[in-house]
Amino acid sequence: MPLSRNGNRQPYNDIYAVAPVSLTYQRYSTQPAQWWIGAALRGLVAASGIPHTAYDGLSLASFTLGPDPAIAMTQHFGMTTRWIDSMAMGGASGIASIRRAARALEAGDVDIVACIAADTNYTDTFRQLLAGFSRFSQDAVYPHGAGGANASFAHLTNAYMDRFGVTREDFGRICVAQRQNALRNPRAIMKKPMSLDDYLGARPIVDPLGLFDCVMPVAGAEAFLLMRGETMRTHGLTGARLLSSIERHNAFPDDPVQYRGGWALDVDELYGMAGVSPDDVDVVQTYDDYPVIVMMQFEDLGFCPKGESARFVSDNDLTIDGSFPHNTTGGQLSAGQAGAAGGHLGIVETIRQVTGSAGTTQVEGARLGLASGFGMINYDRGLASGAVLFGGEGI
Amino acid sequence: MIVQRQRPPRKNPLQRTAAPLQPPARRSRAAQGLTRAAAQGQFALHTCQACQAVSYPPRDACPKCLSENLIVAPVPNGGTILSVTTIQISGEPYFRRLVPARQALIALDCGPTIVAEVRPDCAAGIRVRASLQLDKAGQPVIYARPEHGDANSDSDPHWRELVADPLHRRCLITDGRNPVALPLAKALLAAGAAKVVVGISERWKPFAEAAKLEALGSVELVDLDLADDQSVSALASDYGAKTDILLHTALHLRPGSVFSGAELLKARDAMEVSYFGALRLAHHFGPVMRSRGADRDNSAAAWVNLLSIFAHLSWPGFAAYSATQAASLSFSQALRAEMRGSGVRVLDVFTGPMEIDWLEHLPPPKVQPSAVANEIVAALKGGEEERWVGDVAKDFRERFTANPKEIERDLWQQ
Amino acid sequence: MTMNEPTSPIALMTAALASGKVRVVDLTQTLEPGGPTIVMPPELGQSWPVRIEPISRYDDSGPAWYWNNISFGEHTGTHLDAPIHWITGRYLPHNSVDTMPTSLMVAPACVIDCSAESATDADFLVTVDFVEKWEAQHGRIPPGSWVLLRTDWSLKRGAAYANLDDTGAHTPGPDAELMRWLVEERDVLGVGTETIGTDAGQGGHLDPPYPAHHYLHGAGKYGLQCLAKLDALPAKGALIIAAPLKIREGSGSPLRVIALVED
Secondary structure, eight states, X not given: OOOOTTSOSOOOOSEEEEEEEEOOOBXXXXXOHHHHHHHHHHHHHHHHOOOGGGOOEEEEEOSSOTTOOTTHHHHHTTOOOSEEEEEOOGGGHHHHHHHHHHHHHHHTSOSEEEEEEEEXXXXXXXHHHHHTSOHXXXXXXXXXXXXXXXXXXXXXXXXXXXXXXOOHHHHXXXXXXXXXXXXXXXXXXXXXXXXXXXXXXXXXXXXTEEGGGSOOBOBEEEEEEEEXXXXXXXXXXXXXXXXXXXXXXXXXXXXXXXXXXXXXHHHHHHHHHHTOOGGGOSEEEOOOSSHHHHHHXXXXXXXXXXXXXXXXXXXXXXXXTSSSOBOTTOHHHHHOBOGGXXXXXXXXXXXXXXXXXXXGGOOTTOOEEEEEEEEEESSSSEEXXXXXXXXXXXX | OOOOOOOOOOOXXXXXXXXXXXXXXXXXXXXXXXXXXXXXXXXXXXXXXXXXXXXSSOOSSOTTTOOSOEEEEEOOOEXXXXXXXXXXXXXXXXXXXXXXXXXXXXXXXXXXXEEEEEOTTOOTTOEEEEEEEEOTTSOEEEEEEESSSOOOOTTOHHHHHHOOOOTTOEEEESOTTSTTHHHHHHHHHHTTOSXXXXXXXXXXXXXXXXXXXXXXXXXXXXEOOTTOHHHHHHHHHXXXXXXXXXXXXXXXXXXXXXXXXXXXXXXXXXXXXXXXXXXXXXXXXXXXXXXXTTSSTTOOOEEEEEEEGGGSSOOTTBXXXXXXXXXXXXXXXXXXXXXXXXXXXXXXXXXXOBSSGGGTTSOSXXXXXXXXXXHHHHXXXXXXXXXXXXXXXXXXXXXXXXXXXXXHHHHHHO | OOTTSOOXXXXXXXXXXXXXXXXXXXXXXXXXXXXXXXXXXXXXXXXXXXXXXXXXXXXTTEEEEEEEEEEOOTXXXXXXXXXXXXXXXXXXXXXXXXXXXXXXXXXXXXXXXXXXXXHHOXXXXXXXXXXXXXXXXXXXXXXXXXXXXXXXXXXXXXXXXXXEEXXXXXXXXXOHHHHHHHHHTSOOSEEEESSSXXXXXXXXXXXXXXXXXXHHHHTTOEEEESBOOGGGSOSEEEEEEEOOOOOTTOSXXXXXXXXXXXX
């Protein structure tokens, strides 16, 4: 097994993600987050055949579970676990939950971890979430126009466009390709085709962002099980093997405006630990709350040099059958952002892709998949970044 | 040349008066450190006493050296815009009424990167000056305008939300016999006030300033006896809905000792106009002002309480007077709480001894009534909540904050 | 005389009132906030003006009833001065309003018209000579009478009524010798005026200062001030009813002053 760049990290030892579950999103839900967690658990049982009472680990991510902590779910759903994790890293929660659960599985602290992200969306949930998102945001950002994440990403987008000469058309190519992918995903919220002109002509939200640069907040859940290979085989299941992972928080704090994420610090380790290179990746799921973040990931994850994403997206076809299959569900931009589950969407899809179970969105022959996460605009930038590589059969 | 905004047209009586809405009001305790600076018109941020690093947003320890010794201290307010955006859509009802809103990311010369509302002529790369302001929820926000060019931000409706500019507003001075009244009326009119109504008590007594006040134009003298509920009520029935800025200037200053039998009467007389007068004004003017906090461009905007520094500490030889000031300060705090959510700013103006006949025995420095008047208007234009006028007042503020017992003893010597 | 004709004085008066042969004239100003009061230098103690504060008015403080709290100095509005009000009367017996003999609360009035003189001279001082001319026409002032100085001042309002300038108030009143003469030579019950005080506005500059207060109260006599409608009274023949509130050791009291006048 290859080791990391610095040789210090232990490779993952026979850790698998199985039973990918995606619930159909709803624009607004009358049900609380607990209901969505219950639905996700039912999905895991149906997909794995393993009763939920046999899950001895739970890794949960949710913005809207309050006042419950994760542990309350054990009693709520009749589970007796010996390992619990609660992820509060927004769109990086999925990556982080895999990293923590994998090591606990290797150590034998736990056998089957249910990784679940679920959020509801009542009619006023999103505004309340923005108003109290973080202390820095509440003190120093939100009162200045209450633009929410849109305004923060508008600044990142502005600065990125200025720095690298990127245009709205360049961002539009990403969004248009994802919409094409979404039309093949029956669970996607956005079901209408979108042209580049549609994208450019959309209602302005926070300049330069238009309506189709912004994700739609929805209710939903994503889930999968993480277990050792022996457990998986005992239950007669197949899954995606965890090859490597990275995670970083508050990277490059001295950059006046964020134009790169923590991936740039750790990208060599990501590929080095898996013994692969970016060219080997068959399918990529980036975290796409806004297209500017997608471009940063293309660069920071080694698919093109810094500042050349615009050319990269015009040189490539980002659709399922294209030269660079990307966000094959339509991503959050077209499938919707189900709160903390936004970071799990790409992971669950990657599990499907590399195990050949993605159905209508399947990239032919996909065996090596990358899923990336990004999260927590605590103040003026996203703090968390992370990525994982999953391999299918033969990798 | 500054082109002044035109006076808004008369109100359409068939249209609903816009109800006051509140911007997001949640803040951490640390952020309230900025509230005091904003209230006093200062630009001050958390500054580490160990390593001098300036940090923002407000923190509980220095991000450079982890010292917990962070003091909100004045810092240079210059900066360069990194990015500016226009918020077209907001989920908050308050901002939905106000969009578009200009928001910028600004690198301050003193270190931190801040998010601020900015004047519409701000663009990426330009130099700006930032100021801490109180928003309609009474909470601190930052506003920035270009370092060069027009100093007047009045054309920006977002700026107007942060201040209580007298421009085009109708003002009521409640005690025209206070020597501050004449220069105050002048200063308000010079700032573009549409009208200044001046209450005069006991008009059967000679009032030498009447002619001078009337000569200013746009001044109306009215009967107002703050000690008489019926008088306050009668004025409110005519002017309650037309008072945008109320300036409570009651002055009843008599020397006296708590050992003197006369003190009780003096205290009651002083309380009648200062504190009870304020209560009567609150009862008859308060509710309608509160309801008009978002009534177009010349909404009800401010309530000014002219107070003495001796609201904070009794002045030897002026026991009753000091007590009325302390009571009036308490009133002001109560009023501010009642006005929360209305957008009507409650401004406390603290002065040291003024240059008036009752205080001729005091050596200088004393505050000229005209200086008080000008500073009231400046504080309104700056959207402040607290202003200390004159050298004695500023000296008092500093020493009283540092050690109230020191200044208490020192006053005994005077 | 038939059996049905009244004979007792009270019955006769009742009949006269009923028939209108005797009219009741109100000599009282409305007690209201905002009215001028005596002015003292501001460093001295100040009399409270009239204040009326509602307790409830069919509202949340009292749903079915209306009432007020009122406050005022003893010498406010149409009011009576008792001897104890002035230093010269401070040791006299029965010198306060609560001990004032009730028999004195009904008394005849002599109305001396100096309205023409007051109209041209706000500082007009009524002299012994002036009153002797009045006596020549109407007869000697009987002992125990109110002497009422009709100046028509009560027709004025506000600043004109107080008539203050930088040298103080300018309102008509008796001169010092007249006051001594009325008290010592005529033994009047008291003096009544339409102005703020029984003394002239500039009475403080006479010798003795404030002679009306000095002589009246020093001799146990009374003052009535801020009277109204003295023009409705005959020079002689009116009967004044002036009963102050029974305030313990009160130095004076607002009161309703009425006059019975024969047609």
